Amino acid sequence: MNILAIESSCDETAASVVRDGRQVLSNVIASQIDIHTLYGGVVPEIASRKHIEQVDPVVMQALADAGMTWDDIDAIAVTYGPGLVGALLVGLSYAKSLAFGLGKPLIGVHHIEGHICANYIEDPTLEPPFMCLVVSGGHSHLVNVKDYCEYEILGRTRDDAAGEAFDKVARAIGLGYPGGPKIDKVSNDGDPVAIDFPRPKFSDNEYDFSFSGLKSAVLNYLNQCEMKGIPIVQADVAASFQQAVVDVLVGHSMQAVDMYKVDKLVMAGGVASNSHLRAAMEKACADRGVRFYKPSPILCTDNAAMIGAAAYYEYKKNGCSGWDLNAVPGLKLGERV
Amino acid sequence: MKILGIDSSGLTASVAVVEDDIVIGEYNINFRKTHSQTLLPMLDELSGMISLDAATIDGIAVSEGPGSFTGLRIGSAMVKGLARAWEKPIIPVPTVDALAYNMYGSSDLICPIMDARRNQTYTGLYEFVPEGDGYKMNVLLDRRAVDLGAIMAEVNASGRRTVFLGDGVPVFAEQLREEVRVEYSFAPAFMNRQRAAALAVLAASYMREGRTCTAAEHAPVYLRMSQAERERMESGQ
DSSP states (O other): OEEEEEOOOSSSSEEEEEEETTEEEEEEEOOHHHHTTTTTSHHHHHHHHHHHHHHHHHHHHHHHHHOOOOOOOOEEEEEESSSSSHHHHHHHHHHHHHHHHHTTEEEEEHHHHHHHHHHHHHHHOSSSSSSEEOOOSOOOEEEOOOOOOOOEEEBSSSSOOOHHHHHHHHHTTOOOOOOOHHHHHHHHSSEEEEOOOOOOOOSSSSSOBBHHHHHHHHHHHHHHHHHHOOOHHHHHHHHHHHHHHHHHHHHHHHHHHHHHSEEEEEEEEEGGGGGHHHHHHHHHHHHHHHHOOOOOOHHHOOOOOOHHHHHHHHHHHHOOOTTTTTOTTTTTTTTOO | OHHHHHSSSSSSEEEEEEEEEEEEEEEEEEESSSSHHHHHHHHHHHHHHOOOOGOOOOOEEEEEEOOOHHHHHEEEEEHHHHHHHTOOOOOEEEEHHHHHTTTTOOOEEEEEOOOOOOOOEEEEEEEEEEEEEEEEEEEEEEEEEEEEHHHHHHHHHSSSSSEEESSSHHHHHHHHHHOSSSSSSEOOGGGOOOOHHHHHHHHHHHTTOOOOOOOTTTOOOOEEEEEEHHHHHHHOO
């Protein structure tokens, strides 16, 4: 089954053709990062305007790269949430009328389920059940993946997403946007134990995350240094902040792996491409004899191949979506609208 | 010539199929539901009712703007998808021109008033002049985003009886009544909002003039920068 998938939930316009949920035949991504960098973050209206310019060329490129015509495509898949509503609506409206016009099924896909399913592409032998840490600019979830399309959320962030914290801290220490890759890089030259930043934990749900306190601790530290006239070592701040995030993410993940006795730990989302997090998680898994899965960086950031992978299993289990499918900016993981 | 028309530029969702001198089907909804929920089911139902064969369509007309940014993009994305699937050209039509076309044959000056928020209106000025066995619509003042006062000054300067229509009329009714110095009327319910049938008929004349574009080329005409761009420019960065 060949699925043409479209993704436009944030600042990437993407399209891909995926066969049977596992084999990527094309994967086109038009990034808007340059324009949003001017504003220090994603501006929803500008993102939506770029999406409407890009959506058709990107889809046609994906079809051409796969060496296909519409006759070869069996279904159209699209992200319908969560994300920026105006951005989602562009890909969704295009996908819906394309499917309608072609007389092919439409499959609405949850963006985070897409991130998780990116791992099915990376390793075609991976099958549920497994534990999954989803960390991106908008999301931080610890998910028990019981079966295809069956998700139990064990923990989530109570405030900022992990990637959001990276962006905010990067801005505060003058690294700029996007924060994730910049902190990752500069941390290589820093001391991760130079500053002891907090690693919050909640007694009522030990799997939940909080990153806004950590971000505030970094800001407080910077202020104190400034007041006392102590020079700030950018690389040390970055490395120490990053170490705190990595410790929390790895710690929570290992606790869940132990508690639920799963033998596979999977990472997903943009922050999963952080090199320090990958190394630390790999070591923690190896220590426990747990198999560790992570998508290559191109499949960590927003892309449509992961939507095509998720769509295949969604279609097999729940069938197709109706023509009234709407964008749901706050769509919950596992929720079906 | 058979044209499918789609308008989602304002609160109205409208789809119509027009073939030469007949509106084969038109479906209008003025309700709170979002266009992304209503438009495609409307087209689906209309297509079924009139046994629409996509192969017989010559062009897909869309209200390209100005209007609600999100609404314009939903319409644009929708016609792009259809144009790709059916391999048909897109016929973009200015929203306020299509609105004015509702008043076909009127001897009054025609002034569409759309609510553009921030105390502004999307508007223009139009008139119909006899041509052959019908009328031709002249654009006297093309589409623009201006304060109501600016367009009222133009209307008053014309000295002509004027008909107002569009979703801005109820918003600005009081101000209109106070500031208009010429004879005027407000268009009645069946012609005072976007109608895909009027859009499609106007689009047919565009198509005969070769004014079409492809799915890759089409883009909404917002007439306005985004707030972030505007603020960035104003701050001189």
